[in-house]
Amino acid sequence: MKTYLWEINKTKLKKTNLALYSDFIKKKYKINSDNDFNEIWKWSINNPKIFWKSIWDFTKVRGNLGKVLLKESNIFHKNRFFPNTTLSYAKNLLKKNNEEKSIIFKSENGYKTNLSWKSLNLNVGKISNWMRSSGIKKGDRVSAYLPNIPETVIAYISTSALGAIWSSCSPDFGTSAVIDRFSQIAPKILFIGDKYFYNGKKINILERLSEIINKVPSIKKVVIVPYPGTEVEKNNKFKIETYNWNELINSKNKSKIQYVMSNFNDPLTILFSSGTTGKPKCICHGTGGVLLQHNKELQIHSDVRENDRVFYFTTCGWMMWNWLISSLTSGATILLFDGFPMYKKDDLLFEFASEEKVTLFGISAKYIDTLNNNRVVPKNNYDLSSLRTICSTGSPLSKDGFRYVYDKIKKDVHLSSISGGTDIVSCFVLGNLFQPVYAGEIQNRGLGMDVDIFDEKGSSIQNTKGELVCKKPFPSMPIKFWNDEDDKKYKAAYFEKYKNVWYHGDFAKKTSNGGFVIFGRSDTTLNPGGVRLGTAEIYNEVEKFEAVQESIVIGQSWKNDIRIILFVVLNKGYNLTSEIKDKIKKAIKTNASPRHVPSKIISILEIPKTKNGKLVELAVKQCIEGEAIKNLEALANPDSLKQFKNIKELNE
Secondary structure (H helix, E strand, C coil): CCCCCECCCHHHHCCCHHHHHHHHHHHHHCCCCCCCHHHHHHHHHHCHHHHHHHHHHHCCCCCECCCCCEECCCCHHHCEECCCCEECHHHHHCCCCCCCEEEEEEECCCCEEEEEHHHHHHHHHHHHHHHHHCCCCCCCEEEEECCCCHHHHHHHHHHHHCCCEEEEECCCCCHHHHHHHHHHHCCCEEEEECEEEECCEEEECHHHHHHHHHHCCCCCEEEEECCCCCCCCCCCCCCCEEEEHHHHHCCCCCCCCCCCCEECCCEEEEEECCCCCCCCCEEEEEHHHHHHHHHHHHHHHCCCCCCCEEEECCCCCCHHHHHHHHHHHHCCEEEEEECCCCCCCCCHHHHHHHHCCCCEEEEEHHHHHHHHHCCCCHHHHCCCCCCCEEEEECCCCCHHHHHHHHHHHCCCCEEEECEEECCCCEEEEECCCCCCECCCCECEECCCCCEEEECCCCCECCCCCEEEEECCCCCCCCCEECCCHHHHHHHHHHCCCCCCCEEEEEEEEECCCCCEEEEEECCCCECHHHCCECCHHHHHHHCCCCCEEEEEEEEEEECCEEEEEEEEEECCCCCCCHHHHHHHHHHHHHHCCHHHCCCEEEECCCCCEECCCCECHHHHHHHHCCCCCCCHHHECCHHHHHHHCCCHHHHC
8 A cells, every 4th residue: 555645634624524514414314424435425426316416405506406306318418417407606606795805816917906795796797787788698608808807707707697608718819719719609799808918928919809800790799808907908999889897897887686597407608629620619518517516526525615715727718717716606715816827936826825825726737847847845935824725637747746745835735636627617536535645646536426447448447547437427517519410529529439438538547545547638639738729720720831731730748748749741842941830830829829839840751641531640649659559450551650759859
């Protein structure tokens, strides 16, 4: 048995939400778990109806609980939890209406502001009532192209209060990427920031607006949101109705919130997948599924309590943003940071955590590794006495990363490594306070999530790398993909590999400790810095270049992270000059995002393909990383893989 790094003090354990929940189900359902997480997990899997109702009751969800708890189907994704239950996501977030702080915001340049619960309620009332007067009704789409600022949270909750459907893109996404996403869902209103700041540089967002409204004709009204602490950017007249956020907030509009009740399985938000074969898929997540799953993960797994202070470093284009906002249902204060997390000092985020007495501190594995490499010791510089939980996600956290947290950040802290994704807007595997923390391991499966590791034949395996799967339905699985006739894209995304079993596309391993190790993507999705990206948006830009005949892009494992490598076959008469490389990178950065930009662009002679002409990104990745290549017989030109071996540039 390996030596663990940490376990909670028994006295402290009694006060945790997990212990309280264990007592709750013991009294109500006669479940004698004796604080054994595995026993509770088994019960949750075997009794899904009762378990998810217990989460509803324990976390005090506001709503009208219907009599039917689960409408069962033989088809995995056709199962529907709480089919005749109604609720409002917004109403559950706004349980408090006092002068305590609901949101604390800080930008990279040090500007800080906060919003009381009373002000949050007031502002949601103003914006939701304005949207109602503008014709927004239940089921309409509202989109946002905004930084991670309080106004984004207000717009999100306001949209939910109307029963409308929210979607958002981070401003570091280029115009083409935004249009590819929003054009598919036809939003009526767009909230757009005037600018944002990153590493000391001001980036104007409004310059992109004209092209967006021209190519997304469904947008009828635009709200311009000035960056906190700055004057609104001057702009030319746009050929559309535009409104200033501050004018709407300061108007005499009614501020009392009129909540529209939604069905448990009505869409709350649309998140966008990493597109590998075309435009990103539009994943619709249900109102009740998001709320219930987040309540479980935040309160029971992560021990978020009323008046806690919850921080996650994220953009509003990543599912962790939705996760963070749901912390409000616990009566916790959420903390937002916008900008470069190491602007002028490596431990800027810890400064924020110390100033505001953060209780849950969420960051990426890459950030932890960077601090470790830069020999930063936060415990020597800041008061982190309030900190109970550190969450790490996005990419696998190394054993050294685990040890760094306990050696250099805080000795007595719950390090909860978590993994899930956009597809479920939550986690498959995460932490809990009944079990110890082992270096390099995620502690266990989420309650109610029948997670397993399969080999290629669909058999369960342990201590061996395989495919992460989920064998039973759960409330936060997508209710549908937008504009997906007969669920073709939905079924292709998750159910083609194993019959009626959710296939997630992650390589993982179950350990002898009962924990999980995530190794990264098993499909062609890229994951640099823990952010999942599709290859399609890179291909779309590269193929525009006259010099390039064709290309293939992969994610190379590099220094506890993933870096993007682009291989190109050039047309006759062209050489891969620095000028061509720079132009390709600029186009990808401008039209997709900075995250899509490849670390290396390398010229090759031939692209490996299957016999029916498909690219084989995974085979190329396996080749450069020295792994065994599966289904070699399916390739039309298997000898082409030889050129990927021992490429000098890939070792630099």
